[in-house]
Amino acid sequence: MIRAYTNKDKSKVIELLRKNTPEYFDPSEESDFEKYLENEVEDYFVYEQNSEIIGAGGINYFPEEKLARISWDMINPKSQGNGIGKELxxxxxxxxxxxxxxxxxxxxxxxxxxxxxxxxxxxxxKVEKDFWAKNFDLYQMQMKNKISA
Structure with a gap:
């Protein structure tokens, strides 16, 4: 089940980030993620299975640029490869x-x-080396929104 994130979910999604560190996130990113959850969440969702949060991901909006950005995606490593990320x-x-x-x-x-x-x-x-942290390069990717295609 995908549902909207609430503040009650904060410790569980931080735990999810930690489960993906250091494989997918650098330890230095945890404080950025906490700031995001506290101040920058616009639309953020959790994927719940059997009352456990096993995935999360958000959207941030930039109306002036007519752009939305997918943000802070993560799936519990034990659940990766099961289509949950694709569904989210x-x-x-x-x-x-x-x-x-x-x-x-x-x-x-x-x-x-x-x-x-x-x-x-x-x-x-575009690609930018060591953007997020050492050995974590930025890969900026984009798609045209189908409604405006």
């Missing part, structure tokens, strides 16, 4: 496809998972 990203793409004010959907990810987003239809725009 498709859920948000579908939400954005219903929003006529969004022309582009962007994701900023790393070299570790950019191929996943490529399979979802995102195209690589």
């Amino acid at each position: 990203i498709q859920y948000r793409i579908n939400l954005l496809n219903a929003n006529p004010s969004i022309e582009f959907i962007m994701v900023r990810t790393s070299q570790l998972v950019h191929k996943f987003y490529g399979k979802m239809g995102f195209e690589l725009e």
